[in-house]
Amino acid sequence: MNIVKIKRITVAVLTVTLAFAASRSFSKIVTNVQPDISQEEVRAVVVDDFETEEIKWNVETTPKMLKEEGDNKKRRNPVKHVQLKTVEGGPADLAVEKWAANGKGLQKTKVLGVNFQFKYPGYNSVHLIPEKPLQMPGRSRALSIWVHGRGQDYKLEAWVKDYKDNVHILKFGSVNFVGWQPVKADIPSYIPQDTDSFPQTRTLKLERIILRSAPTASTDNTFFFFDQIKVLTETFEVNFDGEGLEKNFDSTKDDTKEPEKKVDNPK
Numbered sequence: 001m002n003i004v005k006i007k008r009i010t011v012a013v014l015t016v017t018l019a020f021a022a023s024r025s026f027s028k029i030v031t032n033v034q035p036d037i038s039q040e041e042v043r044a045v046v047v048d049d050f051e052t053e054e055i056k057w058n059v060e061t062t063p064k065m066l067k068e069e070g071d072n073k074k075r076r077n078p079v080k081h082v083q084l085k086t087v088e089g090g091p092a093d094l095a096v097e098k099w100a101a102n103g104k105g106l107q108k109t110k111v112l113g114v115n116f117q118f119k120y121p122g123y124n125s126v127h128l129i130p131e132k133p134l135q136m137p138g139r140s141r142a143l144s145i146w147v148h149g150r151g152q153d154y155k156l157e158a159w160v161k162d163y164k165d166n167v168h169i170l171k172f173g174s175v176n177f178v179g180w181q182p183v184k185a186d187i188p189s190y191i192p193q194d195t196d197s198f199p200q201t202r203t204l205k206l207e208r209i210i211l212r213s214a215p216t217a218s219t220d221n222t223f224f225f226f227d228q229i230k231v232l233t234e235t236f237e238v239n240f241d242g243e244g245l246e247k248n249f250d251s252t253k254d255d256t257k258e259p260e261k262k263v264d265n266p267k
Contacts, residue, residue, distance in 0.1 A: 041234060042141070046097060046105030047134050047206065048229045050086055050112040055134065059084035059114060060127040082116040084128065090227055091146050091180035111148070111227040114211075118219050126211040128226075133161065133205035138233035139193045140204050143170055144184040148225035149177045153217040156183060157210050162192050163202035175211070175224070 048055050065079035090108035097105035118124045136143070143158055156172040170185035193202055211224060246252050 042232065044230050044232050045102070045137055046100060046228055046230050047102075047136060048130075049104050049107065049110075050227060051104075051107045051110050053086075056131040057084060057112060058129045058131065059116075060129060061116065061118075062125045062127070078119050080117040080119055082114070082126070084112070084114050086110050087113045087225070089225065091148070093180065094146060094228060105228060105230070108227070111225045113223065113225045115221070115223050117221045118213070121217060121219055122213070122215055124213045124217070126224075128209040128211075130206070130208075133207050134229070136160070136204045136206060136231045136233065138203065138231075140187050140231050140233045142184055142186050142232040143206070144182055144230045144232070145172070145209070146180055146182050146227040147172075147175050148180045148227075149175045150223055151178045152176060152220075152222050152224075153214040154211045154224070155214070157212065158185060159207040159210070160187070160191075160204045161207050162204055164192060167207060180227075 059082055061079050061082055063078040065082060066077045088109060089111045094108050096108055100106055112128070114126060114128065116126055140160075143160075145156075145158075147156065153176045154174075156175045158170045158172070159167050160170060161167050168188075168191050170187065172183040172185045175181075175183065187204070191204070193204060206229070209226070
């Protein structure tokens with residue numbers, strides 16, 4: 001056998017081997033079964049974009065700001081000032097939603113800003129609280145929010161409540177950075193979000209967002225801004241829409257009832 005034939009056979013074998021390997025690694029069986037057979041419809045849903053006043057937010061601090069007036073207040077108050085308001089702005093890298101069933105995320109003209117100053121360093125915290133807890137649709141897997149920091153040593157967390165009224169703390173981590181960045185907190189699988197009855201899904205509620213200072217954090221005038229709270233969630237739900245189908249079977253009929261007697265019409 002000459003060298004040319006050996007080379008041709010070698011190339012042919014390699015071609016067949018590579019094709020077989022590729023088919024095993026990348027082939028896809030096409031059937032008429034739709035993807036929803038996996039029972040997963042995972043999507044990102046914006047629950048608040050701060051564009052309207054539909055959802056109102058309040059602010060609290062720990063330690064609390066004293067309500068007394070006059071010079072005595074200035075000397076003793078652990079919080080010099082705190083203010084929460086919606087302002088014009090938004091992160092340049094935030095993509096606007098093309099469509100949303102709840103109408104959220106379609107604009108990016110406004111953000112939620114908080115301005116505060118503590119008198120003393122320590123374990124201070126600022127709590128952003130919606131007047132009504134935010135409903136997180138479906139079975140939530142993660143929570144994200146855009147944060148604009150100014151290099152202050154704070155950490156961010158969120159409190160969510162399950163259907164049993166238990167509160168769980170989600171940790172976003174440090175927000176000690178400058179400019180806009182998205183931060184994310186995964187939602188542990190042990191937090192209950194479904195039951196054996198219908199509807200199976202029991203949604204979580206976002207109770208509050210908290211900024212916590214490190215003991216060494218500056219007591220300078222501090223600003224943070226927030227935009228687009230988003231939930232990564234599984235929205236698939238098994239609907240119990242087959243009620244009454246069992247009535248077609250003889251075993252469900254009541255045999256104790258006497259059959260109706262036919263009454264002949266008098267002539």
